[in-house]
Amino acid sequence: MRDDRLVEMRVFRAVVDTGGFSAAARVLEASQPFVSQTIQRLEARLGVTLLHRTTRGHRLTPEGARYMDLVRRTLAAIDAADAEWQDDAARLEGQLRVSAPIAFGLDRITPLIPEFLSRHPGLSLDLRLTDDHENLIEGGIDVAIRMGALPDASLMHRKLCRLRRLVVAAPDLVARHGLPGSVGDLSSLPCLAWDASRAHLNRWRFVDGNDTVTFHAQSRLRGNQGMSLFQMCLAGMGVMRVAEHLARPAIREGRLVQLLPDLRPADDTAIQAVFLPERQIVPRIRSFVDFVADAFRAPDWEA
Numbered sequence: 001m002r003d004d005r006l007v008e009m010r011v012f013r014a015v016v017d018t019g020g021f022s023a024a025a026r027v028l029e030a031s032q033p034f035v036s037q038t039i040q041r042l043e044a045r046l047g048v049t050l051l052h053r054t055t056r057g058h059r060l061t062p063e064g065a066r067y068m069d070l071v072r073r074t075l076a077a078i079d080a081a082d083a084e085w086q087d088d089a090a091r092l093e094g095q096l097r098v099s100a101p102i103a104f105g106l107d108r109i110t111p112l113i114p115e116f117l118s119r120h121p122g123l124s125l126d127l128r129l130t131d132d133h134e135n136l137i138e139g140g141i142d143v144a145i146r147m148g149a150l151p152d153a154s155l156m157h158r159k160l161c162r163l164r165r166l167v168v169a170a171p172d173l174v175a176r177h178g179l180p181g182s183v184g185d186l187s188s189l190p191c192l193a194w195d196a197s198r199a200h201l202n203r204w205r206f207v208d209g210n211d212t213v214t215f216h217a218q219s220r221l222r223g224n225q226g227m228s229l230f231q232m233c234l235a236g237m238g239v240m241r242v243a244e245h246l247a248r249p250a251i252r253e254g255r256l257v258q259l260l261p262d263l264r265p266a267d268d269t270a271i272q273a274v275f276l277p278e279r280q281i282v283p284r285i286r287s288f289v290d291f292v293a294d295a296f297r298a299p300d301w302e303a
Contacts, residue, residue, distance in 0.1 A: 161271050
């Protein structure tokens with residue numbers, strides 16, 4: 001049976017601590033309607049008004065202040081109970097839900113899961129692979145692997161490794177069209193592009209001397225899934241900008257050729273593990289974040 005009381009408590013605490021529904025939604029990486037509806041359900045369940053809502057903000061009712069005190073003590077007790085297990089990884093129990101991008105998840109996260117679960121026999125893991133940025137609190141996500149800049153700085157995060165994307169093509173495509181000598185020459189080559197939901201990934205930025213040059217990839221073939229586009233690139237369907245974890249091994253194996261290798265990508269960012277802000281990280285979350293951070297401390301694709 002699903003019990004949302006803990007979620008309600010955390011949402012209520014976030015509203016009180018941040019001063020409003022919008023701020024709480026940003027901290028929780030949730031939508032404002034979700035926060036508002038959660039508070040409404042909480043008040044309906046308790047049968048009291050916890051917050052006075054005005055055009056200038058929100059303030060606690062006497063019942064809300066009393067409930068807030070109980071919430072803080074309850075959540076502190078939960079954190080303390082979890083902390084009892086922190087020094088004994090073998091006793092970790094429960095379910096961990098992890099979200100990761102499809103390509104990186106298939107290529108790099110999935111192979112790590114057997115060893116992680118063998119180290120922690122009391123844990124079960126729900127791995128969700130999606131190129132959408134799932135909402136952590138609404139999706140019940142404990143840890144999300146995110147690539148690139150984080151849109152919300154309020155999320156807790158830990159850098160796993162550097163993220164660089166290389167422009168590559170299959171050898172037979174290069175044989176047909178030749179190697180580009182400049183960023184402008186890319187416009188004469190067939191490209192692969194993301195659909196509208198990932199349109200920002202079609203802007204390929206390079207550092208050329210003291211200048212930053214941007215190429216806007218256009219394509220007859222667009223997609224919303226990175227691994228599918230990568231397979232098309234391997235098949236010689238077009239030029240693609242690919243994350244290093246896929247590009248480097250394929251280049252070493254001769255399946256892809258790096259284009260414009262003398263130009264540095266301008267969007268050198270990171271692959272990060274993100275999780276909801278808490279005063280103390282739940283041990284099962286810490287164990288997974290520590291495990292993947294150690295696994296990517298020296299990525300083999302950078303060798």
